Amino acid sequence: MQFKYLNLIRERNPLVHCITNIVVANYSANGLLALGASPLMSANLDEVAEIQHFSQGLLLNIGTFTNVEAKLLAGKAANKNSVPVVLDPAGCGATQCRKNATETLLNELDIAVLRGNAGELASIAKVDWQVKGVDSGAGNGDIVDIAKKVAKQYQTIVALSGATDIITDGERVAKIHNGTALFPRITGSGCLLGAVCAAFVGVAEEADYFQAVVEACTVYAIAGELAAKPLTETQTGSFSIALLDQLAEISEEKAQQLARVTYE
Ligand SMILES: Nc1ncnc2c1ncn2[C@@H]1O[C@H](COP(=O)(O)OP(=O)(O)O)[C@@H](O)[C@H]1O
Ligand SMILES: Cc1ncsc1CCOP(=O)(O)O
Numbered sequence: 001m002q003f004k005y006l007n008l009i010r011e012r013n014p015l016v017h018c019i020t021n022i023v024v025a026n027y028s029a030n031g032l033l034a035l036g037a038s039p040l041m042s043a044n045l046d047e048v049a050e051i052q053h054f055s056q057g058l059l060l061n062i063g064t065f066t067n068v069e070a071k072l073l074a075g076k077a078a079n080k081n082s083v084p085v086v087l088d089p090a091g092c093g094a095t096q097c098r099k100n101a102t103e104t105l106l107n108e109l110d111i112a113v114l115r116g117n118a119g120e121l122a123s124i125a126k127v128d129w130q131v132k133g134v135d136s137g138a139g140n141g142d143i144v145d146i147a148k149k150v151a152k153q154y155q156t157i158v159a160l161s162g163a164t165d166i167i168t169d170g171e172r173v174a175k176i177h178n179g180t181a182l183f184p185r186i187t188g189s190g191c192l193l194g195a196v197c198a199a200f201v202g203v204a205e206e207a208d209y210f211q212a213v214v215e216a217c218t219v220y221a222i223a224g225e226l227a228a229k230p231l232t233e234t235q236t237g238s239f240s241i242a243l244l245d246q247l248a249e250i251s252e253e254k255a256q257q258l259a260r261v262t263y264e
């Protein structure tokens with residue numbers, strides 16, 4: 001697999017505007033900085049539309065279910081200014097009001113990338129799933145079918161994360177087999193991945209968003225793998241810091257060497 005967007009991020013230092021949840025705001029900002037992007041966190045109604053005149057990517061994350069109006073306003077301005085919008089429906093299956101808000105964002109906005117775990121994507125696809133808050137929960141549905149269905153319905157690129165990440169535009173499917181079981185043991189690792197996707201599509205042409213998202217998820221999963229290498233399975237605090245270090249350290253050459261990606 002050929003990588004080309006990681007170096008572009010480091011060259012261009014894209015500004016990624018995040019309207020995210022309070023749990024992960026600081027960690028996401030640090031992760032974007034480590035990668036080579038420039039984070040801006042704001043949910044103020046007076047400025048979120050204006051920010052789309054100079055930002056390269058917009059992340060909307062519903063994790064703490066706040067600022068829905070700001071997300072709509074920012075998303076509409078981003079669409080008008082050709083700024084790619086990444087939606088992270090964190091915890092969207094937990095309550096009815098989250099489901100409604102997620103559907104509104106998907107219907108009202110042109111979402112370039114929808115990044116979530118299996119439970120979140122199953123909830124959007126209306127497939128029966130035992131959702132567990134912001135964690136992926138358990139279910140019997142075929143996750144490739146779920147991801148493809150949602151990608152087609154909303155004409156977007158779905159990045160469904162888990163032990164194997166599934167990236168699809170509804171037709172093409174990439175599976176990323178990299179990662180570490182330490183990822184789901186720290187809070188914010190999925191949310192930071194959403195922000196990382198925004199940085200990658202922020203330096204890509206629209207026609208190549210699929211490839212940019214595959215690259216984003218692969219680089220990220222490998223950074224986690226490298227961070228976990230010297231750690232035991234209980235060193236979750238160290239993993240959270242080591243992941244930031246690896247996002248700063250990882251090169252296209254290293255990613256190419258370690259990537260385990262298959263296409264269907
Ligand atoms: N069991 C696992 N083994 C390896 N990697 C994992 C595992 N679970 C999640 N990941 C990785 O963790 C990152 C965050 O995904 P995930 O934990 O699914 O997000 P979320 O926090 O939204 O549930 C992704 O890069 C994914 O590949
Ligand atoms: C714990 C929690 N509660 C609301 S948002 C959030 C953070 C979830 O982070 P992630 O989805 O990346 O694990």
Ligand SMILES: [Mg+2]
Nearest residue numbers: 184188189190
């Ligand atoms: Mg998580």
